[in-house]
Amino acid sequence: MKFIALNGNHTIKFFILFLISTNLIFISQTLAAEMFIGGTSTTKINEEETLSSLIITGDYKYFLNKLSVREDCISLKNVILYWNSPGNFKNQYIRNFGPENSHWNSPQIPNERVQYRIKLTGDIVNNCKFPQYLSLDVSMIFKGHENDRKSIFAKTVTLPSPEICSAELTPDIIAFGSVSPGRSYLQRIKYKGNGSVAITSSSMKNGHLLMNDSEDMNVNAPSEFVSANNSWQTDPRRGDIPLTLYVGKSAKAGKYQSNLTATLTCP
Numbered sequence: 001m002k003f004i005a006l007n008g009n010h011t012i013k014f015f016i017l018f019l020i021s022t023n024l025i026f027i028s029q030t031l032a033a034e035m036f037i038g039g040t041s042t043t044k045i046n047e048e049e050t051l052s053s054l055i056i057t058g059d060y061k062y063f064l065n066k067l068s069v070r071e072d073c074i075s076l077k078n079v080i081l082y083w084n085s086p087g088n089f090k091n092q093y094i095r096n097f098g099p100e101n102s103h104w105n106s107p108q109i110p111n112e113r114v115q116y117r118i119k120l121t122g123d124i125v126n127n128c129k130f131p132q133y134l135s136l137d138v139s140m141i142f143k144g145h146e147n148d149r150k151s152i153f154a155k156t157v158t159l160p161s162p163e164i165c166s167a168e169l170t171p172d173i174i175a176f177g178s179v180s181p182g183r184s185y186l187q188r189i190k191y192k193g194n195g196s197v198a199i200t201s202s203s204m205k206n207g208h209l210l211m212n213d214s215e216d217m218n219v220n221a222p223s224e225f226v227s228a229n230n231s232w233q234t235d236p237r238r239g240d241i242p243l244t245l246y247v248g249k250s251a252k253a254g255k256y257q258s259n260l261t262a263t264l265t266c267p
Helices: none
Strands: 002-005 010-020 025-030 033-038 041-056 060-067 074-084 092-094 112-126 132-142 145-159 163-170 173-179 184-193 196-200 208-210 217-220 232-234 241-247 254-265
Touching: 041 145, 060 074, 060 092, 074 132, 112 132, 112 145, 163 196, 163 254, 184 196, 208 254
Parallel strands: 002 033
Antiparallel strands: 010 025, 010 254, 025 173, 033 163, 041 112, 060 132, 074 092, 074 112, 132 145, 163 184, 184 241, 196 232, 196 254, 208 217, 217 241
């Protein structure tokens, strides 16, 4: 599971499920969390290119295409396509990619030949988790020949990653297996990342997780993983969180579970 927050701390919830049989206690811990805190990276573009002459055969439109990039995490801001030419070219304000987001223009005279220089300015915003390599293509089509696209400007732009910090807690399932009353069992929450993660629960008291608020089902972490507010906490320095389950001698058969909340904080 992936969780993304654009600003501030990021909180996710997972749960630990304990199933207890008549004689033995079977413990399975479900935990899958990848957390990410990021913002946006803004890349300014100011590109200009002089091209050979162009014959305007009729009504035309020009637009901005993109290649090899996820559409849902890239956006445009104040992007304008400028034309420096003797023809009747109008500045095109680009709010979205594709020909459907452009408008038709008419030439001054039929079959007009023009010399032109293209300039593309504005901001490209990266909301993705990773850097993006955006191939921009300014194209032109003529009415009645929409399938005959003419590329008149091409540029590749590197968009830096907006990531601030991230953390991953694994594996997906931590299983204690079959356990018995009066014994203890070890497991571990594996940590990878560069942010600090705090794990809290309404069933947690002084760093002890009491399943169903029962003292007979007690999950502990070492003191160095217990924060001042008695939550479990880890970061790149601490690493994996070792857990010890203490099963009381009077533990009864049944279903035990607690809801946990993991909060990621960036350095």
